[in-house]
Amino acid sequence: MDNKSYYEKVKNWNLREDYKKDLDVISLFTNYCLSKNISKDLYMIGTGLGADIGSIIKFTKLKSITGIEPITSFFESASPKYKNLNAKIFNLKLGEFVSKNDTLSGIFIFSHSINHIPDDELLEFKKSLRKSFLIILNPNPEFPKRFWWTDETILRYFSGDEISQLLNCEKVYDFFYNFVEIENKTIFVRNAVVLKTKDF
Numbered sequence: 001m002d003n004k005s006y007y008e009k010v011k012n013w014n015l016r017e018d019y020k021k022d023l024d025v026i027s028l029f030t031n032y033c034l035s036k037n038i039s040k041d042l043y044m045i046g047t048g049l050g051a052d053i054g055s056i057i058k059f060t061k062l063k064s065i066t067g068i069e070p071i072t073s074f075f076e077s078a079s080p081k082y083k084n085l086n087a088k089i090f091n092l093k094l095g096e097f098v099s100k101n102d103t104l105s106g107i108f109i110f111s112h113s114i115n116h117i118p119d120d121e122l123l124e125f126k127k128s129l130r131k132s133f134l135i136i137l138n139p140n141p142e143f144p145k146r147f148w149w150t151d152e153t154i155l156r157y158f159s160g161d162e163i164s165q166l167l168n169c170e171k172v173y174d175f176f177y178n179f180v181e182i183e184n185k186t187i188f189v190r191n192a193v194v195l196k197t198k199d200f
Helices: 003-013 017-036 053-057 072-084 094-099 119-128 142-147 160-167
Strands: 041-045 064-068 088-090 107-111 133-139 169-182 185-197
Touching: 017 053, 017 107, 017 133, 017 169, 017 185, 041 053, 053 064, 053 072, 064 072, 072 088, 094 119, 119 160, 133 160, 142 185, 160 169, 160 185
Parallel strands: 041 064, 041 107, 064 088, 107 133
Antiparallel strands: 133 185, 169 185
């Protein structure tokens, strides 16, 4: 899929009703993490077009907001929205960002992004994490297996257990939501995972 087609796909995705539910879940967990966390720094790993950041952080008290977006056209779309919030945004891959920051601490949000990030970058990210929470919204990993659906931009479909093992974190929450009827079966489409580092 070329960048222009992918841009349009994400633009349409941001308008979906089920995506609005995702934002509510992320906002809820962001506030939960803020109530538990020493650090008030928030990182969006994969900003997309930046349409969601305002909804996610409303009613929250943050020290700083940082967005990381590797796709240049997405970065250009998200930049004005982040600047309006006095937030930083970088046109970098996660691995590139980590290489510039030996230690990272805060709340890290992966909204439909973790399955797009190579394992080697996630392993480097793990090494830098200290006293942090991670909020991850994923497609239910059973969804593509059961209904033969995939997205060519996705590298793999993580379960909550697989993510926590890869990043050496403890699971705080791991549940499914947003059920739909497909082929006369009910399946939950989304998986929400909250992790915390073991030094917390």
